[in-house]
Amino acid sequence: MTNTELNLAGKSGYILTMGEILVEIMASERGQSFRRPGTLLGPYASGAPAIFIDQAAKSGGRCAMIGCVGDDDFGALNVERLRTDGVEVSGISVVEAATTGSAFVTYRDDGDRDFVYNITNSASVFLSAKRLNKDLLKQAAHFHVMGSSLFSPSIIDAMKKAVETVKANGGTVSFDPNVRKEMLRIPEMKGALDFILDYTDIFLPSGHEVMLLTSATDEKGAIDELLERGVREIVVKRGKDGCSHFNGKAELHLAALPVQEIDPTGAGDCFGGAYIACRSQGLSIEQSLKYAIAAGARAVTFRGPMEGTATLAQLDEFVATLSE
Ligand code: ATP
Ligand code: MG
Numbered sequence: 001m002t003n004t005e006l007n008l009a010g011k012s013g014y015i016l017t018m019g020e021i022l023v024e025i026m027a028s029e030r031g032q033s034f035r036r037p038g039t040l041l042g043p044y045a046s047g048a049p050a051i052f053i054d055q056a057a058k059s060g061g062r063c064a065m066i067g068c069v070g071d072d073d074f075g076a077l078n079v080e081r082l083r084t085d086g087v088e089v090s091g092i093s094v095v096e097a098a099t100t101g102s103a104f105v106t107y108r109d110d111g112d113r114d115f116v117y118n119i120t121n122s123a124s125v126f127l128s129a130k131r132l133n134k135d136l137l138k139q140a141a142h143f144h145v146m147g148s149s150l151f152s153p154s155i156i157d158a159m160k161k162a163v164e165t166v167k168a169n170g171g172t173v174s175f176d177p178n179v180r181k182e183m184l185r186i187p188e189m190k191g192a193l194d195f196i197l198d199y200t201d202i203f204l205p206s207g208h209e210v211m212l213l214t215s216a217t218d219e220k221g222a223i224d225e226l227l228e229r230g231v232r233e234i235v236v237k238r239g240k241d242g243c244s245h246f247n248g249k250a251e252l253h254l255a256a257l258p259v260q261e262i263d264p265t266g267a268g269d270c271f272g273g274a275y276i277a278c279r280s281q282g283l284s285i286e287q288s289l290k291y292a293i294a295a296g297a298r299a300v301t302f303r304g305p306m307e308g309t310a311t312l313a314q315l316d317e318f319v320a321t322l323s324e
Pocket of ligand 2: 176178206268269
């Protein structure tokens with residue numbers, strides 16, 4: 001544990017991420033089942049790291065992404081969207097032999113979601129160390145890892161190389177485990193998450209993920225263990241119950257904004273993107289958390305995981321209308 005506050009604005013360069021790019025296609029009604037025909041909405045731009053980097057770029061960060069899409073309209077939709085929102089897309093390869101990833105979502109009556117994924121058999125599988133864009137890596141001041149991206153040995157290998165390189169160049173790393181429990185039964189997966197955690201400066205778990213990679217039996221014990229291990233900041237995301245920030249010196253617990261949730265997908269990714277971009281521009285922890293909370297809340301008021309991404313000015317406006 002060190003005593004100085006983590007400075008993300010000290011090194012100039014890209015906020016870089018790498019991982020799956022996909023479209024999301026969703027049921028138009030709650031309770032709709034994929035076991036019979038129904039009306040679908042989409043395609044919407046998606047993929048956890050893509051949502052993260054889109055929000056980070058809109059928040060004013062200098063951003064780039066490494067990924068793979070197929071030579072199809074789903075890929076073009078995503079790349080165009082990221083480019084328009086200010087993300088450097090030269091690290092995204094078009095793999096002619098593959099199809100862009102997709103996810104089909106239904107919403108249960110209680111709001112829970114079920115997914116049919118085409119990711120592990122999509123263009124994203126072609127991500128490997130040889131697709132690591134050296135120019136972008138060299139220019140990265142910060143690298144963000146989404147646990148959901150670590151679904152193949154070659155991607156795990158590429159991700160390890162990326163975090164090692166960025167850290168060796170004096171950059172920082174953030175890590176959102178964004179992982180389903182079943183994934184941890186794959187031994188390489190647990191090992192990969194542990195490896196990434198050793199390089200992590202900012203850890204961004206959901207509430208139930210805090211203890212995932214620790215031996216602790218409660219959240220406080222897990223936070224202490226993570227800080228002891230060298231993680232500098234832990235931001236716990238708690239959905240409509242807000243978030244908490246720990247750095248070994250102070251604790252902050254902030255409420256969520258009161259909004260009507262329309263589609264929860266993407267809130268955590270938008271939260272993370274806004275937080276990292278704000279810290280990279282020198283905003284305080286508290287100010288950055290406020291924008292992250294606003295980005296998470298705004299995201300859930302839109303159908304489609306990337307449709308709620310917003311600039312800091314739009315987030316200010318959004319918060320102002322909520323308090324009217
Ligand atoms: P996911 O389950 O998609 O991985 P996550 O656990 O990473 O999501 P959440 O905690 O759901 O992330 O959301 C991140 C932040 O967005 C929350 O801390 C909160 O500030 C905001 N948020 C999420 N859901 C809501 C909501 N229903 N109302 C208001 N704010 C919300
Ligand atoms: Mg998440």
